[in-house]
Amino acid sequence: MSVNVVIFSDVNGVIGFGRYGGAYRVATVLRNAGYSVQVVEFLASWSLEDLRDIAAKYIDRSTLFVGFATSLLIKRETKTAIERLERTKSNRNGGHLPQDDDFVAEMFSIFRRRNSNVKIVIGGGKSAVTGMGGVDFWMWGPADVSAVALCRHLEKDVPLITRKARSGVAVAHADYPFHGFSESHIDYQLQDLIFDGEHLPIEIDRGCIFRCTFCANQLFRKKGQMIKGRKTLHDEMQRNFNLFGTTGYMFCDDTTNDSREKVTELHRNITSLPFQISWTGFGRVDVIHTHREQRELLLDTGIKAILFGIETLNHEAGKGVGKGLNPMKVKDTLRYLGETWKGKVAMTGSFIVGLPGEDEDSVYRTAEWVQSDDCPLDTAIFSPLNIRAADSDDPNAPISRIAKDPKSYGYEVSDRRPGRGVSTDGPYWRNDLMDKIRATKIVDDIQSSMQQGVPRIADWAVYSRLRNLGYDHHSVMEKKATDVEFVNAAMARHADMFSAYREKLLA
Numbered sequence: 001m002s003v004n005v006v007i008f009s010d011v012n013g014v015i016g017f018g019r020y021g022g023a024y025r026v027a028t029v030l031r032n033a034g035y036s037v038q039v040v041e042f043l044a045s046w047s048l049e050d051l052r053d054i055a056a057k058y059i060d061r062s063t064l065f066v067g068f069a070t071s072l073l074i075k076r077e078t079k080t081a082i083e084r085l086e087r088t089k090s091n092r093n094g095g096h097l098p099q100d101d102d103f104v105a106e107m108f109s110i111f112r113r114r115n116s117n118v119k120i121v122i123g124g125g126k127s128a129v130t131g132m133g134g135v136d137f138w139m140w141g142p143a144d145v146s147a148v149a150l151c152r153h154l155e156k157d158v159p160l161i162t163r164k165a166r167s168g169v170a171v172a173h174a175d176y177p178f179h180g181f182s183e184s185h186i187d188y189q190l191q192d193l194i195f196d197g198e199h200l201p202i203e204i205d206r207g208c209i210f211r212c213t214f215c216a217n218q219l220f221r222k223k224g225q226m227i228k229g230r231k232t233l234h235d236e237m238q239r240n241f242n243l244f245g246t247t248g249y250m251f252c253d254d255t256t257n258d259s260r261e262k263v264t265e266l267h268r269n270i271t272s273l274p275f276q277i278s279w280t281g282f283g284r285v286d287v288i289h290t291h292r293e294q295r296e297l298l299l300d301t302g303i304k305a306i307l308f309g310i311e312t313l314n315h316e317a318g319k320g321v322g323k324g325l326n327p328m329k330v331k332d333t334l335r336y337l338g339e340t341w342k343g344k345v346a347m348t349g350s351f352i353v354g355l356p357g358e359d360e361d362s363v364y365r366t367a368e369w370v371q372s373d374d375c376p377l378d379t380a381i382f383s384p385l386n387i388r389a390a391d392s393d394d395p396n397a398p399i400s401r402i403a404k405d406p407k408s409y410g411y412e413v414s415d416r417r418p419g420r421g422v423s424t425d426g427p428y429w430r431n432d433l434m435d436k437i438r439a440t441k442i443v444d445d446i447q448s449s450m451q452q453g454v455p456r457i458a459d460w461a462v463y464s465r466l467r468n469l470g471y472d473h474h475s476v477m478e479k480k481a482t483d484v485e486f487v488n489a490a491m492a493r494h495a496d497m498f499s500a501y502r503e504k505l506l507a
């Protein structure tokens with residue numbers, strides 16, 4: 001049962017099981033264009049022997065390319081999946097794919113032995129750095145249009161616009177822009193081997209109405225605008241329910257609650273479904289401060305876990321980066337949410353160490369409050385400011401305003417060479433108050449003191465992925481991140497899921 005395109009995917013850095021939507025969005029456009037596609041999950045779990053079996057079944061002379069969706073891949077680790085900082089550190093030495101270079105070289109050879117013309121294609125967030133050998137095409141930016149153009153080129157020699165890359169060539173979103181998001185959807189298929197009732201990623205919208213200076217998001221949207229059509233979203237959820245019994249979602253947009261209009265629209269749409277959904281996503285506290293009714297509206301829509309990008313509780317630093325709500329009001333809003341969300345919604349706050357104008361005393365005061373009984377957050381994440389290398393190979397790669405012009409924000413940055421594809425570890429920086437090494441040390445200190453406070457395991461990233469292992473809401477919400485027995489049991493369930501998937505994929 002060979003196919004025209006094989007796409008490997010995984011989200012191997014998070015405990016539990018959950019898919020990455022980008023791979024299935026590309027599969028959807030290719031299938032709609034008449035190409036057969038097999039998405040293969042669990043990339044980090046396969047042995048070379050398994051990969052030979054996959055190649056034998058799915059690759060032959062009709063196969064045009066084997067792609068890799070890199071956005072949520074990290075270096076393969078055997079340790080428990082919840083040690084976030086440890087994982088991040090180890091990932092710094094990793095490349096585009098979870099496996100080491102020898103494994104990757106042999107994997108590519110396996111595919112080319114089945115078909116010497118098959119192309120290796122790297123897409124997703126790590127494709128802007130094109131240093132990995134053995135790659136034929138890099139897909140820069142969203143591939144809604146470019147993936148089809150690539151297939152037409154490989155199949156019928158239709159001319160393809162390419163850009164220079166260090167190995168192979170790149171196909172850029174800038175040359176193949178996509179304007180049809182209002183009717184864009186992901187059509188999961190039976191051959192995608194979706195598990196019964198699986199929580200799935202879904203694109204609610206694309207783009208963000210805000211302009212935070214540290215954030216690389218370039219897809220700006222007008223306030224109040226929701227690009228994705230009501231019927232498109234409604235039908236997508238109904239279809240997933242009919243086919244797979246899905247009622248759980250990982251919302252993929254940048255800020256689900258970014259305006260009153262959007263939340264009202266989502267509420268109207270979701271509550272008109274004939275079933276109750278649950279979802280996880282990203283949000284902003286300041287919008288809820290202004291639109292208090294969002295608390296109940298979001299609860300009605302089935303919110304179960306959310307990441308709030310709070311970044312800092314230092315008012316001056318917050319104003320400088322686009323998170324300017326007075327910290328007292330941030331705290332008040334979190335307490336307001338805690339009144340009705342406690343136990344129902346896992347709230348995580350994300351904080352950045354090293355923002356312009358914030359010294360370490362201020363950061364430690366924030367950490368102290370976050371760990372106090374007064375703080376309603378269930379979990380918190382502190383990360384050192386990451387200033388990405390400006391010179392990635394893709395001239396249109398998303399880059400934050402701070403990374404574009406660090407000097408004007410008070411940063412000196414050195415060694416700005418592109419790395420091996422890892423976007424979370426940019427070059428060394430320093431400002432008047434600290435440098436990257438000190439910020440990393442502060443983060444280590446805070447994270448280890450939070451571990452001693454026995455934090456919950458449930459956050460926006462793991463909630464759905466643990467639900468997919470069969471744990472109910474209550475179990476997910478009450479478990480602690482330090483519960484080794486639970487973590488091992490969850491990993492055993494993940495291994496069982498992989499075995500079941502493997503059997504079906506290779507049947």
Ligand code: SF4
Pocket residue numbers: 208209210211212215216217254255284309322
């Ligand atoms: S940090 Fe969040 S809210 Fe700010 S621009 Fe980026 S995606 Fe938007």
